[in-house]
Amino acid sequence: MNIAKRENDAAAQAADSPLVHDFGLLIKAATRLEQRIDTALRKECEIGHTMFEVLIRLCRHPDEEISQRRLADDLTLTSSGITRLIDRMEDAGLVRRVPAPGDRRSVLVEPTGQGRTVFLRAAAVHAAVVERYFVAPVTPADYGRLTRSLGEIEKALRDA
Amino acid sequence: MNIAKRENDAAAQAADSPLVHDFGLLIKAATRLEQRIDTALRKECEIGHTMFEVLIRLCRHPDEEISQRRLADDLTLTSSGITRLIDRMEDAGLVRRVPAPGDRRSVLVEPTGQGRTVFLRAAAVHAAVVERYFVAPVTPADYGRLTRSLGEIEKALRDA
DNA sequence: ATGATTTCGTTGACTATTCAGCAATTGATT
DNA sequence: AATCAATTGCTGAATAGTCAACGAAATCAT
Numbered sequence: 001m002n003i004a005k006r007e008n009d010a011a012a013q014a015a016d017s018p019l020v021h022d023f024g025l026l027i028k029a030a031t032r033l034e035q036r037i038d039t040a041l042r043k044e045c046e047i048g049h050t051m052f053e054v055l056i057r058l059c060r061h062p063d064e065e066i067s068q069r070r071l072a073d074d075l076t077l078t079s080s081g082i083t084r085l086i087d088r089m090e091d092a093g094l095v096r097r098v099p100a101p102g103d104r105r106s107v108l109v110e111p112t113g114q115g116r117t118v119f120l121r122a123a124a125v126h127a128a129v130v131e132r133y134f135v136a137p138v139t140p141a142d143y144g145r146l147t148r149s150l151g152e153i154e155k156a157l158r159d160a
Numbered sequence: 161m162n163i164a165k166r167e168n169d170a171a172a173q174a175a176d177s178p179l180v181h182d183f184g185l186l187i188k189a190a191t192r193l194e195q196r197i198d199t200a201l202r203k204e205c206e207i208g209h210t211m212f213e214v215l216i217r218l219c220r221h222p223d224e225e226i227s228q229r230r231l232a233d234d235l236t237l238t239s240s241g242i243t244r245l246i247d248r249m250e251d252a253g254l255v256r257r258v259p260a261p262g263d264r265r266s267v268l269v270e271p272t273g274q275g276r277t278v279f280l281r282a283a284a285v286h287a288a289v290v291e292r293y294f295v296a297p298v299t300p301a302d303y304g305r306l307t308r309s310l311g312e313i314e315k316a317l318r319d320a
Numbered sequence: 321a322t323g324a325t326t327t328c329g330t331t332g333a334c335t336a337t338t339c340a341g342c343a344a345t346t347g348a349t350t
Numbered sequence: 351a352a353t354c355a356a357t358t359g360c361t362g363a364a365t366a367g368t369c370a371a372c373g374a375a376a377t378c379a380t
Contacts, residue, residue: 004273011219011276014283020216023193023290025310027213030190031236032317033183050336053187056180059171069358076191081337083360088336105345105358113164116171123174130183137316138309149298149306150185156297157192210366229328241367243330248366265328265375326377331370338365346357 037129045122050075051089052126055119058095058111067106094118197289205282210235211249212286215279218255218271227266254278 014020038049047055053075057066072082086109089095094115100106111119135143174180198209207215213235217226232242246269249255254275260266271279295303 007273007276007280008219008222011271011279011283012222014280014287015216015220017283017287019287019290019295020283022307022310023286023294024213024216025307025314026190026294027194028236029310029314029317030186032314034187035236036317048336053184056175056184059168060175062168062172067358072359076188076195078338079357079359080339080361084336100358103346103358107359111171113167116167119171120167120174123171123177123180126183127174127177127179130179133316133320134183134186134313135179137312142305142309145302145305146309147182147185149302150182150189152297153294154185154189154192156293157189157196160293208366227328238368239327239329240331240369244366263328263376267329322380324377324379326375328375329373331372333369335368336366339363341362342360344358344360346355348355349353350351 033129033133036133037126040125040129041122044125045118047092047094047118047122050085051092051094052119052122054085054089054109055094055111055115055122058109059116059119065100065108066110067100067108069106071109089115193289193293196293197286200285200289201282204285205278207252207254207278207282210245211252211254212279212282214245214249214269215254215271215275215282218269219276219279225260225268226270227260227268229266231269249275 034049037052041047041049041052054071057071057074068082068086069079071077071086072079075082077085086095086097090097093112095109096112098108098110100108138146194209197212201207201209201212214231217231217234228242228246229239231237231246232239235242237245246255246257250257253272255269256272258268258270260268298306
C-alpha cells in the first residue's frame with residue numbers, strides 16, 4: 001500500500017512541525033497553571049478559579065457597574081454559562097444581582113462583603129502560585145516580552 | 161464602616177495588580193486561541209481540538225507505542241477522561257485500542273487509516289489558525305523568546 | 321513464594337459548561 | 351407611531367470532563 005505509506009509520512013511530518021509543538025506548549029502551560037491555581041484556591045478558599053476571575057472584575061473598580069454580559073465576554077463564557085456561574089456564586093453568598101438602572105434586560109452583579117473577604121484571601125493564594133510558576137521561571141527581561149507578546153496575540157484575536 | 165472601606169480598597173488594589181493582569185492575559189489568549197481552533201476544526205473536519213491533540217501524538221512517530229496513560233499525562237486529563245475520549249474516538253472510527261504486549265493492564269491506542277486522513281486535513285486547518293493568531297502577531301525575535309519562556313514555565317510546572 | 325502497595329483502565333454519579341430556543345426589552349427604519 | 355431586528359438573561363437537554371471506588375495486573379519487600 002504505497003498510498004497509505006505516503007500518508008503516514010505526511011502525517012508524521014505534520015505532527016512533528018514546530019508550529020504544532022510551540023502551540024502545544026502554550027496550551028499545556030496555560031492548562032497546567034490554571035489547574036494549579038484552581039486546586040490551590042479550592043483547597044484554601046473553597047472557591048474555583050472561574051469564580052475568582054469573576055471576583056477580580058467585581059472588586060477592581062468598586063464603582064463600575066458590571067453586567068452579566070460584560071462578564072461573559074470578559075471570561076470567554078456564553079451567557080448561559082454566566083447565568084449559572086452567578087447562580088452558584090449567589091448561592092455561596094459571594095455576589096448579589098441587582099437590576100440595571102436604565103436597561104431592564106440587563107442584570108448587574110456586585111460583590112457582597114463576604115465576597116470581598118474571600119477574594120482578599122484568594123488573591124494571596126493566587127499571587128503565590130503565579131509568582132512561583134509564571135514569573136519566577138523566566139528572566140525579568142523575558143517576562144516583559146512575554147506579556148507584551150501575549151497582549152499582541154490577545155489583541156489579534158479580539159480584533160478578528 | 162471603616163473596616164469595610166479599608167477592605168474595599170485592599171481588594172481593589174489586589175484586583176488591579178500587574179500579576180493578576182498579566183496572568184489574565186495568558187489565560188485569555190490561550191482560551192480564545194483554543195476556541196478558535198476548536199470551532200474551525202469542528203466546522204471543517206468534524207473533530208474537536210482535544211481529539212486533534214490525541215491524533216498529533218499518535219501520528220508523530222508511527223512506530224512508537226502510546227498508552228492511554230501516556231496520553232492522559234500529556235493532555236493533562238484524568239485517566240477516566242481519556243477512557244471516555246478514546247471511547248468517542250473509537251466510535252468515530254479514528255483510533256483503535258490494542259492490548260499492550262508486556263503489560264496486560266495497559267491499553268495502546270493507534271490511529272486508523274481514516275484517523276490519519278482526518279488528521280492530515282485537520283493539521284492544515286490548525287496550522288492556518290495558529291499561523292495567523294499565534295505566530296503573525298509577534299515579531300520573529302519575540303516569537304522565539306515567547307516559546308522559550310513557555311517552555312521554562314511548563315518545565316517548572318512539570319518538575320514540581 | 322507471598323503479601324502489601326502501586327498502577328492501569330473502567331464505571332457510576334456528579335459538575336460545569338455549551339447549544340438551541342424563548343420572552344422581555346431596547347434600538348433602528350421607516 | 352409601528353414594526354422589525356438585535357440584545358439580554360434564562361431554561362431544558364446534551365456534552366465533556368472530574369472524582370471516588372473498583373478489579374485486574376504488576377512491582378516491591380520481605
